[in-house]
Amino acid sequence: MIPLSWYLIFAAALFCVGLFGVLTRKNLIAILMGIELMLNAVNINLLAFWRYLYAPQMSGQVFVIIVFTAAAAETAVALSLIISVYRRRNTVVANDVDLLKG
Amino acid sequence: MIIQALTWLIPLPPLLAFALIALLTSHYRDVSHWLALIGAGLSWLASMVVFFWAVFTPGLSQISPAFQVPWLPLGGDWLMIGVQVDQLTAVSLFFVAWTVLMIFIYSVGYHNYGQPEGDRDKPGLPPFGTLFRFKRGERKMVASVEPMYSRFFAFISLFAFGMYTLVVSDNLLTLYIGWEIMGLCSYLLIGFWYARESARNAAVKAFMTTRFGDMFMLLGLVVLYSVTGSLNYKDVFSPTVIKLLTASASPLLGLSWAGLIGLLLFMGTVGKSAQFPLHVWLPDAMEGPTPVSAMIHAATMVSAGVYLVIRFFPLISAGWLPGAPINLTMTVMAAIGAFTALFAATIALTQNDIKRVLAYSTISQLGYMIAALGVGAYVAATFHLVMHAFFKALLFLGSGSVIHGIEHGVMHTNEHVDAQDMFNMGGLRHKMPLTFWTFLIGGFALSGFPLITAGFWSKDSILAGAFSSGYWWVFIVLALAALLTAFYTMRLITLIFLGQPRTKAAEHAHESRPVMTVPLAILAFFAVAGGWVGIPANFPLLGGLLPDWFKQFVGGMLVGGEAAEGHSLVPLLTSLVVALGGLLLGWWVYHKQMAGDPDPMQRALGGFYTVLKRKYYIDEFYNWAFIKPAYWLADTLVYKLIDLKILDGILHAIGRFGPWFGRILRGWFDLPVINGAGDMIATGTRRLGADLKPVQSGRIQQYMLIALMVLVVVFFIFYYFFVLA
Numbered sequence: 001m002i003p004l005s006w007y008l009i010f011a012a013a014l015f016c017v018g019l020f021g022v023l024t025r026k027n028l029i030a031i032l033m034g035i036e037l038m039l040n041a042v043n044i045n046l047l048a049f050w051r052y053l054y055a056p057q058m059s060g061q062v063f064v065i066i067v068f069t070a071a072a073a074e075t076a077v078a079l080s081l082i083i084s085v086y087r088r089r090n091t092v093v094a095n096d097v098d099l100l101k102g
Numbered sequence: 103m104i105i106q107a108l109t110w111l112i113p114l115p116p117l118l119a120f121a122l123i124a125l126l127t128s129h130y131r132d133v134s135h136w137l138a139l140i141g142a143g144l145s146w147l148a149s150m151v152v153f154f155w156a157v158f159t160p161g162l163s164q165i166s167p168a169f170q171v172p173w174l175p176l177g178g179d180w181l182m183i184g185v186q187v188d189q190l191t192a193v194s195l196f197f198v199a200w201t202v203l204m205i206f207i208y209s210v211g212y213h214n215y216g217q218p219e220g221d222r223d224k225p226g227l228p229p230f231g232t233l234f235r236f237k238r239g240e241r242k243m244v245a246s247v248e249p250m251y252s253r254f255f256a257f258i259s260l261f262a263f264g265m266y267t268l269v270v271s272d273n274l275l276t277l278y279i280g281w282e283i284m285g286l287c288s289y290l291l292i293g294f295w296y297a298r299e300s301a302r303n304a305a306v307k308a309f310m311t312t313r314f315g316d317m318f319m320l321l322g323l324v325v326l327y328s329v330t331g332s333l334n335y336k337d338v339f340s341p342t343v344i345k346l347l348t349a350s351a352s353p354l355l356g357l358s359w360a361g362l363i364g365l366l367l368f369m370g371t372v373g374k375s376a377q378f379p380l381h382v383w384l385p386d387a388m389e390g391p392t393p394v395s396a397m398i399h400a401a402t403m404v405s406a407g408v409y410l411v412i413r414f415f416p417l418i419s420a421g422w423l424p425g426a427p428i429n430l431t432m433t434v435m436a437a438i439g440a441f442t443a444l445f446a447a448t449i450a451l452t453q454n455d456i457k458r459v460l461a462y463s464t465i466s467q468l469g470y471m472i473a474a475l476g477v478g479a480y481v482a483a484t485f486h487l488v489m490h491a492f493f494k495a496l497l498f499l500g501s502g503s504v505i506h507g508i509e510h511g512v513m514h515t516n517e518h519v520d521a522q523d524m525f526n527m528g529g530l531r532h533k534m535p536l537t538f539w540t541f542l543i544g545g546f547a548l549s550g551f552p553l554i555t556a557g558f559w560s561k562d563s564i565l566a567g568a569f570s571s572g573y574w575w576v577f578i579v580l581a582l583a584a585l586l587t588a589f590y591t592m593r594l595i596t597l598i599f600l601g602q603p604r605t606k607a608a609e610h611a612h613e614s615r616p617v618m619t620v621p622l623a624i625l626a627f628f629a630v631a632g633g634w635v636g637i638p639a640n641f642p643l644l645g646g647l648l649p650d651w652f653k654q655f656v657g658g659m660l661v662g663g664e665a666a667e668g669h670s671l672v673p674l675l676t677s678l679v680v681a682l683g684g685l686l687l688g689w690w691v692y693h694k695q696m697a698g699d700p701d702p703m704q705r706a707l708g709g710f711y712t713v714l715k716r717k718y719y720i721d722e723f724y725n726w727a728f729i730k731p732a733y734w735l736a737d738t739l740v741y742k743l744i745d746l747k748i749l750d751g752i753l754h755a756i757g758r759f760g761p762w763f764g765r766i767l768r769g770w771f772d773l774p775v776i777n778g779a780g781d782m783i784a785t786g787t788r789r790l791g792a793d794l795k796p797v798q799s800g801r802i803q804q805y806m807l808i809a810l811m812v813l814v815v816v817f818f819i820f821y822y823f824f825v826l827a
Binding site for chain 1: 799810
């Protein structure tokens with residue numbers, strides 16, 4: 001059986017990839033994708049801990065399902081916002097959307 | 103039981119009438135006067151029932167029905183108020199009810215009810231009369247209705263309430279309340295025609311003067327309560343209390359408590375019954391409408407003062423026994439009463455205003471009663487009080503009728519004469535026969551015309567009382583006053599009714615309407631028949647034909663009983679001589695008076711005439727001694743010095759200190775500290791915002807990077823402190 005730490009390392013790596021994407025990509029959709037990666041890294045963590053430590057219970061899977069649901073809803077909202085921004089300002093570049101600049 | 107209920111109900115109908123008229127019906131003349139008349143009528147009816155019940159109940163003093171309710175809590179005690187019926191209440195109810203009702207009826211006519219409204223009439227002035235177009239097309243001046251008709255009836259209804267309250271109450275407190283209500287009504291009604299300055303001044307004068315007496319009366323009331331703990335007549339006049347009051351000395355002037363209270367209460371009477379030296383308000387009170395003069399200033403309110411003294415006679419005469427020397431309070435009363443009787447009679451000799459003559463005669467007659475009480479002639483004083491109410495009300499109403507007649511003549515002829523000056527009258531007996539005959543009866547009663555008039559019997563019994571008391575000076579002074587009374591009464595009658603008319607207005611005078619003359623006739627009946635109930639049993643020839651009911655009835659009230667009058671012919675002969683002599687003299691002097699002639703008194707009295715005409719300069723003296731100093735005190739001292747200089751100065755200084763102190767605070771505290779702090783917060787915030795502005799780049803990834811870095815730093819800090827430590 002694959003040890004738990006492997007999963008954790010994998011999840012951490014995936015999280016870092018996502019974080020890097022969020023911080024460096026210019027495109028809003030790419031940033032969104034980074035966020036999804038980070039969420040999935042968290043999901044992997046949850047599932048790994050559940051499988052190794054609390055397998056008889058349902059709670060780990062329930063958490064993951066809820067996270068999926070929240071992520072899907074959040075993606076839908078974010079995508080519609082991005083479309084709306086694109087229609088108004090004709091851009092999907094994050095740095096161009098700076099109305100709140102001080 | 104029914105009698106008690108009825109007794110306390112007596113004062114209420116006029117009060118109700120007052121409230122309804124004042125609140126609801128002031129625009130409807132007929133409703134207003136019907137309300138007032140019905141109110142007075144109900145009270146009259148109840149009074150008559152109570153009166154006749156009292157008369158036909160043997161042993162009334164033992165029963166003496168009373169009805170009390172607790173009214174005002176005082177510490178651990180209650181002030182009780184209530185009503186009672188005794189002999190004095192009964193006879194007072196009799197004359198009050200009759201005179202009040204007659205005067206109410208008369209007022210309807212006096213205020214020209216049914217006449218057109220005057221186009222020039224204003225509220226606060228007597229009606230001028232108006233040009234009226236008759237059906238035939240001719241235009242004539244006719245009398246116009248009083249503009250404040252309802253107001254008048256409201257006030258006299260309130261007045262009637264006050265008088266009834268005073269009469270039926272069984273304690274000094276409600277008596278005092280009724281007393282002051284009447285004082286207020288007197289003020290309101292003297293100033294009824296308030297647009298005239300003289301009426302306003304007279305109202306204020308009456309109020310202030312009577313108030314001066316009332317102040318002492320209130321003191322007496324308070325002293326009585328604090329010494330005896332009760333104001334109820336039955337408690338106060340019980341022999342033990344009287345004995346206690348007589349025996350214990352008050353801290354003032356070495357008087358006994360009874361003497362002190364008696365003197366204080368008597369001061370109230372001096373004010374209300376217009377005795378010297380507080381008599382000055384009554385003649386001026388004639389500024390009011392004539393029914394008011396009749397009711398308030400002749401028949402009822404001024405009688406209230408005498409009523410008070412009669413009521414408190416057991417206290418005032420404490421320590422005195424019939425036949426013994428009179429005590430201090432009684433001496434004061436006898437002196438003031440006798441002096442006032444003579445003094446006012448002398449002034450009345452020279453007055454030309456018909457109502458003023460009657461006013462002075464009222465003062466004089468009240469002095470009579472006070473003097474009678476002073477020498478202990480209790481029943482005689484009560485008798486004269488009742489009889490005087492009838493004939494003086496009659497005389498005043500008659501004078502109102504005369505004035506009305508003359509005013510009619512004035513309107514008819516357009517001649518401008520004073521309708522109240524009797525030198526402008528004369529010969530009215532043909533024009534106004536009913537007024538003449540009733541006035542004659544009233545005048546004869548006032549002067550004590552022998553045998554047929556009530557005034558003779560009451561005055562004779564006062565003179566007899568004064569004579570048998572042994573106080574010669576009282577008797578002589580009163581006899582002299584009676585002579586003068588007869589003289590000026592005849593002067594009045596002769597100048598008004600006899601001889602020839604001295605002005606055109608008097609030629610065209612005419613008789614008043616029945617609504618005015620019928621009350622005159624009824625009062626005239628009492629002015630004659632009233633005397634029959636008090637004919638002394640030992641009077642020559644007539645004595646014993648009719649029982650001396652009044653003496654038995656009222657005399658039954660006194661605990662000690664009345665002095666046994668040794669009847670002597672001296673007072674009888676005296677009263678015959680002074681009455682007939684005065685009347686004859688008056689007729690003889692004035693019967694040939696022609697228009698424009700000076701008053702014969704002017705020649706007869708010489709320089710003294712002016713003194714009398716100016717009423718002994720008492721008004722001038724009061725003006726100099728009290729009013730001027732009061733004005734000086736108020737204007738020069740209090741207003742100009744204390745108020746303007748000192749008080750205003752202090753206030754202005756405080757006023758100036760305020761802004762100065764404000765400027766200091768502003769310069770040294772507000773601007774630097776408060777404003778500075780505020781400004782500093784504002785600019786500091788703004789600068790901080792400007793400094794932090796670059797952080798808000800609007801680049802979301804930059805924010806996230808910062809957030810990440812902060813997170814990492816916070817993580818390490820936590821890790822260092824909480825995990826490693």
